[in-house]
Amino acid sequence: MTAPEGGAAAGSAGEGAVLEVVRAGALTTVQDLGRHGHAHLGVPRSGALDEPAHRLANRLLGNPQTAATLETTVNGCALRVSSRTVAVVTGAACPVTMDGRPAPWGVPFRVPAGAVLEAGAATYGLRSYLGFAGGVAVDPVLGSRATDLLSGLGPPPLRDGDLLHLGARTARAAASVEHSADSDSAAGPYAAGGAYAGNGATPAPADAAPWAGPPGELLLPVVFGPRADWFTARGRRTLLTGAYRVSPDSNRIGLRLEGPEPERAHEGELPSEGMVLGAVQVPPEGRPVVFLADHPVTGGYPVIGVVPEPHLAAAAQAPPGTPVRFAPSS
Amino acid sequence: MVLPVGRHALLVELPTAEAAEAFHAELLRRSADGSLTERAGGVREIVPGARTVLLDGLPEPHRLAGELARWRIPPLSRGSGPAIELPVRYDGPDLADVAARWGVTPQEAARLHAATEFRVAFCGFAPGFGYLTGLPEEYAVPRRSDPRTRVPAGSVGLAGAYTGVYPRSSPGGWQLIGTVVRTALWDPQREPAALLTPGTRVRFMPEPARAGEAGEAEEPEDQEQPAGSDGPRGPGGAAEPAPSGDEP
Numbered sequence: 001m002t003a004p005e006g007g008a009a010a011g012s013a014g015e016g017a018v019l020e021v022v023r024a025g026a027l028t029t030v031q032d033l034g035r036h037g038h039a040h041l042g043v044p045r046s047g048a049l050d051e052p053a054h055r056l057a058n059r060l061l062g063n064p065q066t067a068a069t070l071e072t073t074v075n076g077c078a079l080r081v082s083s084r085t086v087a088v089v090t091g092a093a094c095p096v097t098m099d100g101r102p103a104p105w106g107v108p109f110r111v112p113a114g115a116v117l118e119a120g121a122a123t124y125g126l127r128s129y130l131g132f133a134g135g136v137a138v139d140p141v142l143g144s145r146a147t148d149l150l151s152g153l154g155p156p157p158l159r160d161g162d163l164l165h166l167g168a169r170t171a172r173a174a175a176s177v178e179h180s181a182d183s184d185s186a187a188g189p190y191a192a193g194g195a196y197a198g199n200g201a202t203p204a205p206a207d208a209a210p211w212a213g214p215p216g217e218l219l220l221p222v223v224f225g226p227r228a229d230w231f232t233a234r235g236r237r238t239l240l241t242g243a244y245r246v247s248p249d250s251n252r253i254g255l256r257l258e259g260p261e262p263e264r265a266h267e268g269e270l271p272s273e274g275m276v277l278g279a280v281q282v283p284p285e286g287r288p289v290v291f292l293a294d295h296p297v298t299g300g301y302p303v304i305g306v307v308p309e310p311h312l313a314a315a316a317q318a319p320p321g322t323p324v325r326f327a328p329s330s
Numbered sequence: 331m332v333l334p335v336g337r338h339a340l341l342v343e344l345p346t347a348e349a350a351e352a353f354h355a356e357l358l359r360r361s362a363d364g365s366l367t368e369r370a371g372g373v374r375e376i377v378p379g380a381r382t383v384l385l386d387g388l389p390e391p392h393r394l395a396g397e398l399a400r401w402r403i404p405p406l407s408r409g410s411g412p413a414i415e416l417p418v419r420y421d422g423p424d425l426a427d428v429a430a431r432w433g434v435t436p437q438e439a440a441r442l443h444a445a446t447e448f449r450v451a452f453c454g455f456a457p458g459f460g461y462l463t464g465l466p467e468e469y470a471v472p473r474r475s476d477p478r479t480r481v482p483a484g485s486v487g488l489a490g491a492y493t494g495v496y497p498r499s500s501p502g503g504w505q506l507i508g509t510v511v512r513t514a515l516w517d518p519q520r521e522p523a524a525l526l527t528p529g530t531r532v533r534f535m536p537e538p539a540r541a542g543e544a545g546e547a548e549e550p551e552d553q554e555q556p557a558g559s560d561g562p563r564g565p566g567g568a569a570e571p572a573p574s575g576d577e578p
Contacts, residue, residue, distance in 0.1 A: 039375040039386070041524040042453035042460075111490055141518045151457050153518065172364030226333035226341045271347075272461070274384025276339050298379055298454030306336030 017166040018082040022116055022327030024158040025077035029147035029252075031129075033067040033230035039297040040144055047279065047293050049316035050127055050250060053091035057131030060088045060108050062170060067135025068145040071156070072128045073155045076119035077158065080128070083113045085166060086133040091169070092317060111128035117154050125317035137167035149252050152295040180307070218318045220244070220290065220307045222280060227270065227302035233280070235263035237292050239280075239288070239304060248320035254281075254289040255298075257324055261286025262304060271298040278307040280326075290315055332395045332571060338393055339386040347381055351451055352377040352406040355529055357385075376498045378452040378528045403558060408447065415529040416495070416513055418444070418486060420498030420536060422506035424474070425489045428488060431471055438567065442469075448493060448532040455525065455578050458497035458516030473578075477503030484510040486534070487578060494578055495526070504578045511537060526573070 010118070021028075031054060032046025040241060048054030048071055060065045070077065081087075086107040089096045097118045097223050098105040103109050111117055119128050138145045138155045145156040171264055175248075228236055244259030275281070279291045283301045290307055294314070307315070308329065333341040344350040357376050360366035366373060367464045367556020387392060420440035429439035448464035464491060470491040478501065481487070487504025497516035513524050526532065 036374055036387075038457075038523075039377045041457060041522070042455060042529055043457045043523075078566060142523060153457065223334070223336050226335045270381075270453065271380030273341065273379035273382040274333050274375075274386070276384070276386050278336060294453065297377060298452065303335075306339075308337050 009186050017085045017132070017134070018084065019136070019164040019166065021077065021078040021108045021158045021160055021162040021164070022084070022190050023118070024079050024160050024162070025072050025075040026075050028077040028158040028261040029071050029149070030068050030144050030155050030158075030164075032135075032144055033073040035142045036146070037145040037151070039274065041218035042151070042297055043142060043153065043295060044148050044150050044294050046144065046146040046154065046252075047225050048129065048146075049293055050091050050125075050129070050313040053127075053129050053315050054075035054131075057088050057090045057129045059136070060090070060106075061086060061131050063131065063133065063135050064170060067131070068138065069128040069132075070136060072119055072122075072130065074126055075121045076128055077130070078116055078118035079164075080116045081111045081113065085111050087111050087117055088129055088131045089119050090131065091127050091129040092122035092284065094122045094128050095120040097225050106133050126319055127316060132166050134167040134169040137165045146293075148294050150296060166251070206214060215314070217323045218314060219327060220311055220315060220324060220326050222307055222326045224305045227304075228304050229271075230264045230265055230302035231304055232263045235265070238262045240328060241272060242326075244288070244321050244324040244326075246318045246322040247322060250320065252292055253296040255318070256292050257288045257290070259287065259324070262288070264302075270302060272298045275299045275303065276306060278309055278312055281309060292316060332398050334391060334395065335384065335386075338388050338391060339384060339409070340388065340391045340398070342383045342385075344381055347451060349403070350381045350383060351529070352403050353401075354412070355406060356401065357371060357383060366568060370395065370439055373375060379454075379522070380410050380452065386481065405568050409465075409531075411449070411529045411531050412527075413533070414525060415533045415535045416510045417532040417537050418508045418510050420444075420508040422486060422487075422508045426503035427509045428471055428505050428507055432469060437506070443493070443532050443538045446534075449532075450526045450528050450530045450532060451492075452528050453526065455494075456497055456516075457528060458524035458527070459578065460493055460524070460530075460532075462493040462526070462532055463491065464532075465493060467491050471505050473503040474505060478506075481506065482509070484513070484515070486510060489578060493532060496578075497524075501573060502578050508534070510523075510534075 005025060031048040034045040035043055036045055054069050055065060057069050058065055064190060072279045086108050089105050096109060098115050103221045119130055122128060140243050141153050147157060240259050244257040244258040247256040247258045249256045275291060275295055277291060277295065280299045281289050281291060281299060292312060331343045334345060335341050339451055341565055342353060344353055349574040359365060361376065371389040373385055379388065425436045425439060428517050430438040440525045441514040446464045448462040450460040451463045453460050471488050473489045480499055481496050481502035483496055485506045487494050487506050489504040494504060495515050514548060
């Protein structure tokens with residue numbers, strides 16, 4: 001990825017920091033809240049799969065909620081920072097180091113110029129989020145910086161040697177530079193001292209992020225429809241009682257499952273129809289797929305039910321082999 | 331019929347493709363004048379399908395569900411909606427096969443296709459790929475039994491009674507009858523990014539074959555491809571397209 005033009009042009013204080021990708025990892029992409037409002041043109045929504053973890057990273061840094069973070073997969077990534085900034089790692093728990101020394105997870109910390117920040121292999125979950133004060137400033141496409149792996153919109157996945165610019169910091173994010181934890185202090189609070197001082201209405205400090213992590217078993221509520229009638233009553237029961245597992249073929253498009261095949265009431269395909277995030281589509285070979293952020297906007301295989309959006313973050317953090325059960329919901 | 335989809339969406343199913351296009355047109359009208367948003371409390375996406383329209387991102391879908399079924403939908407007037415013309419060369423590798431299925435010569439097949447007024451019924455498969463209706467059902471053709479691994483950008487393909495134009499090069503199984511020239515179907519820097527948006531009327535305008543150019547069709551304006559458009563690398567990425575059942 002080349003440096004986006006204009007990224008360094010503004011040159012206000014603290015801007016122009018560049019990330020050099022030292023180790024891209026298995027799959028690291030730029031993500032934000034996604035491209036909404038373009039589904040009718042065939043454009044997937046994309047965006048961070050574990051949206052709460054992505055939002056938390058921005059909140060901890062004082063970034064606007066539209067700022068982009070880096071989403072890693074399985075084994076993290078390593079980046080060299082050209083000038084000092086503040087970073088935070090959220091999402092899948094992982095060892096965090098700076099120039100080889102331990103740095104905190106879930107807590108913003110200062111990164112000096114030239115330091116290499118590394119998020120290691122996930123010890124729990126799959127996808128970690130690396131946030132930086134000012135956000136990752138690749139050029140937006142249709143209002144979003146997110147990498148969409150289905151349609152190829154947004155920047156390609158990171159490769160070793162790529163350079164990424166960081167955006168201008170907001171006043172709040174700039175303040176977090178001054179008050180963030182030093183790298184060798186595992187949990188120094190940054191907000192208490194001065195980031196929000198002086199207005200008498202100091203928000204609750206959010207220094208550390210509790211994160212329950214994915215459970216040993218993924219329980220997915222499912223609202224039946226719109227095509228539950230394409231399956232027999234027994235087929236619908238199969239979905240609710242079947243012991244499914246997360247397939248290693250899962251990706252940003254869908255959580256693919258291994259397990260029993262819900263019995264169809266009739267064969268064939270539907271004329272193409274719109275698909276929603278969380279749709280549980282059953283392709284002809286019978287193994288359900290739960291649609292994640294990069295899902296196709298239309299499809300012809302019947303959707304037996306829909307997993308409500310708040311439950312998809314856990315789905316995105318479930319490693320292959322995780323047992324999955326569906327529970328009826330309304 | 332109005333089918334609930336999860337907690338925040340509705341799928342409206344219509345008896346015919348034409349009724350679905352008319353219903354979509356009505357939704358756009360009510361969306362433009364603000365009455366839809368007012369009634370629904372907000373709509374994030376309106377996604378037409380072959381015989382359906384999906385309304386996604388509704389705060390309270392049940393409020394709208396009962397009402398939608400009672401709407402009176404005016405029939406689609408063929409002359410309505412924005413219109414565009416696409417310059418085309420009928421030079422596709424499957425033109426002769428398609429013509430044979432129609433029982434006409436390739437020249438007549440091209441003439442017939444160019445005389446048709448199409449309408450973008452819905453999009454899917456790739457950004458900017460529109461499913462165009464307009465050809466009568468008796469001209470429906472099957473997809474190729476051996477899909478091509480690379481269909482060039484701008485290729486005009488037929489499958490069923492649909493016509494589609496590949497916005498960028500990709501694998502594809504539609505029968506290719508021609509090439510749209512000098513026109514980018516998809517350009518994220520342009521507003522709108524997609525030339526073919528649902529409801530747009532489309533005519534294909536045959537380009538006269540120019541001397542000395544036969545057989546070396548000018549490279550369709552292969553718009554700048556995002557470097558990642560060939561798909562992702564590495565584990566966790568989508569090595570193969572998602573199952574969706576509608577890949578052209």
